[in-house]
Amino acid sequence: MALTDYFARKPEFDIFPLEAADLPQAAAIHELRFTPCWSDGELHALLVQDTVFGFIARQSNALTRPITGGFVLARVAAGEAEILTIGVDPKFARLGLGWRLMRAAIREARDQAAETVFLEVDETNIAAVGLYRKLGFAKVGERRAYYQGVNGAKTAALVMRLDLG
Template identity: 65%
Template sequence: MSLSGYFTRKPVFDIFPLETADAGMAAALHRARFSRPWNDGEFHSLLSQDPVYGFLALKEGALGRTAGGFVLARAAAGEAEILTIGVDQRFERAGLGWRLMQAALREARMRGAEAIFLEVDEGNIAARGLYAKLGFAKVGERKAYYAGADGSRSTALVMRRDLR
């Protein structure tokens, strides 16, 4: 049994509101995680819209700021939607996804949303586990919704969580 895991400290990140000035950081994280990445212009455009909000996990260090993950969401007419979320692969399983989602859920409630929705690739077992722990339940499917880099298609699971 290796003891190395016992001596490794999880990186410390703070959660900040995602601003239009952070569009480049969010786009870089998105590019590293998705086969059809959004560019900084798309993030900037979305963040410029009133119903859209997001959060960024940042760590200050000797070499400057490191972005560990982000979440982008929208809330309107009593409902909210997670548009996209991504965590840097180096910081997976460090709790950033959980913390970012908690921030998004709190903000959705503050904006008057009674329910929140998201879509997840059925093959993304880690994300599905996170969403289940957060109380999301499958309410639908979109067959052949996601396109992989190799041209393959996968099903999107539509998930919902009550915020009341």
């Protein structure tokens, strides 16, 4: 073990409601994870809608300014919730941030009287599919050739549902 390992801090994150000031960091994470990515303006256009809410994970033990580790954006309408997008910075993958962000969104959806939560995920995103299954989501549909990767290959979007009842 190197001497510097003794001084390294494992990042710790807290979950906060997503605000307009957080959107540049959320857009930067979205750009790391998705093609095409959403700009902070596109995220803002969603967040200002009455039915839309989100959460952000900020590092609580950072020595300088707080670091954003991930975010989730969702909406509730007519008893149904939809996860619009979720992204975790690859530097902080496998730390449970996706789980915590999804749990926050699900809890808020339930508080807003949603009975179900829907989402779409690229069939090739094995980590995300695994996370959603662990949370209790089940595949209820598929949109063939929905996503197009940077190499031009088309993949299916899995439509998944979680019943909150």
